[in-house]
Amino acid sequence: MSRKKGRKSLRCKKCGQTAVIYMRHHRLALCDHHYVEWFINYTQRTIDKYKMFTRRNRILVAISGGKDSLSLWDVLIQLGYQADGLYIGLGIDEGIQYSERSLEAIHRFMAERPGLTLHVVDMKETYGETIPELALRTRRGRGKPCSVCGLSKRHIMNQVAREGGYDVLATGHNLDDEAAVLFQNTLHWQTGYLARQSPVLEATHPGLVKKVKPFCRFYEREVAAYALVRGIEYQYDECPFSEGATTILYKELLNQLEAQAPGTKFQFYTQFLNAREKGQITFHEKGGEPVLRPCRVCEQPTTAGDLCAFCRLWVTPDMDEEAARMAVPPLLATPA
Amino acid sequence: MLAKQMECAMAKIIYRDKEWTVQGGRPVREILEELQLNPESVLAVRDGKLINEETIVEEEDVIKLVAVISGGGR
Numbered sequence: 068m069s070r071k072k073g074r075k076s077l078r079c080k081k082c083g084q085t086a087v088i089y090m091r092h093h094r095l096a097l098c099d100h101h102y103v104e105w106f107i108n109y110t111q112r113t114i115d116k117y118k119m120f121t122r123r124n125r126i127l128v129a130i131s132g133g134k135d136s137l138s139l140w141d142v143l144i145q146l147g148y149q150a151d152g153l154y155i156g157l158g159i160d161e162g163i164q165y166s167e168r169s170l171e172a173i174h175r176f177m178a179e180r181p182g183l184t185l186h187v188v189d190m191k192e193t194y195g196e197t198i199p200e201l202a203l204r205t206r207r208g209r210g211k212p213c214s215v216c217g218l219s220k221r222h223i224m225n226q227v228a229r230e231g232g233y234d235v236l237a238t239g240h241n242l243d244d245e246a247a248v249l250f251q252n253t254l255h256w257q258t259g260y261l262a263r264q265s266p267v268l269e270a271t272h273p274g275l276v277k278k279v280k281p282f283c284r285f286y287e288r289e290v291a292a293y294a295l296v297r298g299i300e301y302q303y304d305e306c307p308f309s310e311g312a313t314t315i316l317y318k319e320l321l322n323q324l325e326a327q328a329p330g331t332k333f334q335f336y337t338q339f340l341n342a343r344e345k346g347q348i349t350f351h352e353k354g355g356e357p358v359l360r361p362c363r364v365c366e367q368p369t370t371a372g373d374l375c376a377f378c379r380l381w382v383t384p385d386m387d388e389e390a391a392r393m394a395v396p397p398l399l400a401t402p403a
Numbered sequence: 404m405l406a407k408q409m410e411c412a413m414a415k416i417i418y419r420d421k422e423w424t425v426q427g428g429r430p431v432r433e434i435l436e437e438l439q440l441n442p443e444s445v446l447a448v449r450d451g452k453l454i455n456e457e458t459i460v461e462e463e464d465v466i467k468l469v470a471v472i473s474g475g476g477r
Contacts, residue, residue, distance in 0.1 A: 077455045087453040096455065133473060243472070291446055291471040295453045305473055318472050322443040 091329035132169030135239030158197025
């Protein structure tokens with residue numbers, strides 16, 4: 068009984084109702100209603116702060132079926148943006164029907180929000196191989212398909228955004244994702260990556276679409292809380308290939324620091340961005356900026372030869388131009 | 404009988420494929436500490452509703468913990 072005495076219950080700062088979440092680094096407790104309101108407004112502030120896009124722009128949202136991407140789509144719709152979704156069917160099963168269940172989560176989400184547009188690109192149907200099959204054939208990534216998966220997703224997202232005439236590609240990366248990557252790149256002094264990591268990647272080449280991360284200032288916990296409060300039934304399971312991923316290790320380490328010193332993750336990431344923006348820290352690419360040339364098949368920029376890394380997965384030396392274009396076909400039935 | 408009474412006074416915690424029976428009448432935060440779970444990495448849900456970490460877990464409550472960390476490339 069004595070332990071209960073003197074304990075302060077957490078109340079919403081706005082209305083005094085029972086809080087559903089307390090964000091230590093913001094020193095802010097909110098009820099479900101005011102949390103949703105705060106989360107949506109904070110997303111808008113991030114979009115404005117980094118000049119991500121306006122309501123005149125068409126946005127393509129990369130949708131995996133997880134909490135981050137579905138929450139991002141939900142928020143952008145509520146803010147009145149023109150936001151369509153893109154789902155890439157990776158063909159990952161591994162005994163838990165991972166890809167199938169991810170698409171089911173997206174369909175449930177869309178059923179409750181009529182009028183949304185989703186583009187679906189299925190790896191097997193489009194290229195003839197799932198991601199695990201592709202990884203086995205190409206032997207990239209030492210038995211883990213994460214390398215070809217990342218390469219394929221980046222390429223397909225950019226291609227669909229270009230074909231669909233979208234102004235910007237939005238992904239659901241949160242602050243924990245960004246802080247973990249920053250941590251990893253700092254530990255290994257990956258100066259090239261440190262120079263480029265940003266909430267906004269501008270379209271620096273005609274073949275590239277601008278990329279943005281509107282959730283980059285939310286803790287992963289906050290995005291999960293938003294999804295739960297909004298009743299979004301996302302895909303809870305992790306990609307079966309992510310087990311043991313270094314990203315998870317770095318996230319856990321950062322969360323241990325966060326538990327001891329609230330705000331550590333937030334400071335680590337945002338102060339890095341601030342310091343770099345002010346020129347307090349600078350990184351120089353060895354040998355200067357890489358020279359980008361358009362891939363002869365897909366026209367996306369590449370630093371290596373006349374074929375980009377993605378087209379090299381599918382185009383063989385014996386293929387003529389037409390066969391090469393068939394191997395990496397257009398993805399939208401009616402390009403804008 | 405005593406054991407049975409004690410069992411009734413306990414709360415159930417479910418996290419992924421694990422399940423614990425713990426003493427109720429104390430906040431979520433204390434229970435997470437006891438289970439050596441980082442409060443930054445999980446959210447607590449009771450009766451389908453999100454609850455904050457200072458919420459008192461009552462006897463016979465069933466608390467579901469939701470992992471918030473996802474990994475790999477996106």
